[in-house]
Amino acid sequence: MIIVDRAILSDDIAENFFVCNLEKCKGACCVEGDLGAPLEDEELETMEEIYDEVKPYMREEGIAAVEAQGKYVLDEDGDYSTTTVNGKECAYAIYDERGILKCAIEQAYNAGKIGFKKPISCHLYPIRITKYDKYDAVNYDRWSICSPACALGTQLNVPLYIFLKEALLRKYGQQWYNNLVEAIKNHDKKLNSKAS
DSSP states (O other): OEEETTEEEOTHHHHOBOOOOHHHHTTGGGTSSSSSOEEOHHHHHHHHHHHHHHGGGSOHHHHHHHHHHOSEEEOTTSOEEEOBSTTSSBTTEEEOTTSOEEEHHHHHHHTTSOSOOSOHHHHHTTEEEEEOSSOEEEEEOOOGGGHHHHHHHHHHTOBHHHHTHHHHHHHHOHHHHHHHHHHHHHHHHHHHHHHO
8 A cells, every 4th residue: 555645545556557548448437337427525516617618518418317317416325426317328428429438528628618627536537536534545446448448558658647647636736746656666666675
């Protein structure tokens, strides 16, 4: 385990390679699973505020789901997540001309309409964060749909924490990320000394 300030990270984050390969997975993480994207409490107001700007980028099915269920939903565990279409894909997911799922929120952000890129849980994926009173548990959510991303990351030699640098900076800040890089260097030294 790697400890950086109030975050406890699984070794997987330092030891595994990852680069999203949308050509292979087609954005399956926007469809697979039981719920939409997890939302942090402070993101709920943002979801309300940005909807009118995001709506023009959404599919009709997504708009219908949001207008029927709300801009986000509360699950049985008391956590909020994005609305889904028929319990499947995220209501904010859109298909491009190649059949790859993308995010309407991110499309609005890229067009300069809003200042919110997408929910932090999406930006950080495949890292998932569980919040506890005194610390965050930061874990790698290993899933078969991401096998192409693992293969591409290995091929390109890009560690997971480097692939997710922008998202980790957004979540925890520059100093935290610098501390993470240093902690991983120390972690690697320990592994190398044990191996020799």
